[in-house]
Amino acid sequence: MNFSGAVGAASLSPMLRAASRIVIFTGAGISTESGIPDFRSPGGIWTKMAPIDFQDFVASAEMRREAWRRRFAMEDMFSGAKPNEGHEAIAELVKRGLATHVITQNIDNLHQDSGVPDEQVIEIHGNTRYAKCLECGARAELGPIRAHFEEHGEPPDCASCGGIVKTATISFGQSMPELEMARAEEATLACDLFVVLGSSLVVYPAAGFPLLAKRNGARLVIVNRDPTEQDGIADLVLHTDIGPTMQAALNAL
């Protein structure tokens, strides 16, 4: 069924209540409510400035400098963003043991910031709040990378192995993270309710998870301001803002 107002939000609570293993799947639409723009949207950053492909990043020192310049230009936005009431409602569902996992396409760390334990957040597009060595996987923090960049005009090599350091995100052209994809699939197959929040479900393989949940017998809820590719197979579709909708559903549990 497809609702757009308070009636629809009221029908979400009984579905949450009836479920015992909920998986939450989030996309850019939940973070826009925290002031982080949707890069893919019409008029978004990537329609004005093409994203840097992974192969170009690896092949070219100039591309790496450009990627880091862009990343540091967004640092105030990322480090200043706070979880909103949508993130907080999800964290509460996890805390109560209703939601087992949060699978996210977002790279902003806001689910962890809202209190969801690291091991229950599955980041299929990585995380931009820290960096990783492409060779050895060692974690590196952005503060020291930025200080090195500002002093030397280029990012440092990995302190452990000398490899190339990149934000811990999955770029265009970069393969999906195997461990996270396997964990996301396992969580999806174990759930009885799959709740999509703020994703237009056009980016694959991420958009395959709600389909997989539905085929496996779980119920499917989609909350997204605009229609999605999978509205037709969902048990409940709400074209509403996420924060108020999730808080209302939580209050009525």
Ligand SMILES: [Zn+2]
């Ligand atoms: Zn390394």
